[in-house]
Amino acid sequence: MSIWTAIVIIAGMMIIGAVIKSRYNAQLGYATDENGNPIGNPQREAALKREVEELRERVKVLERIATEDRDTKRLSAEIESLREK
Numbered sequence: 756m757s758i759w760t761a762i763v764i765i766a767g768m769m770i771i772g773a774v775i776k777s778r779y780n781a782q783l784g785y786a787t788d789e790n791g792n793p794i795g796n797p798q799r800e801a802a803l804k805r806e807v808e809e810l811r812e813r814v815k816v817l818e819r820i821a822t823e824d825r826d827t828k829r830l831s832a833e834i835e836s837l838r839e840k
Contacts, residue, residue, distance in 0.1 A: 780786070784796035822830045 777787075780793065784799070786794045788794055818834065821834075
């Protein structure tokens, strides 16, 4: 086998790998931009953003519940100290 045959085989393997990767990403709903960077599934990203917003609201409610019955300043200081860690 000559060096040129090996180069052609390696290049072919790389091309086949790129095609398989593209097909797999397409099945998952991911695409790439002109630079080859992956672009996520817009429906999934919207669902994740909604979930994050819901979780933020829940955390706000929990903080409010935790601070209603106790010394607000002391508990707020504890929450801030935990955030810093």
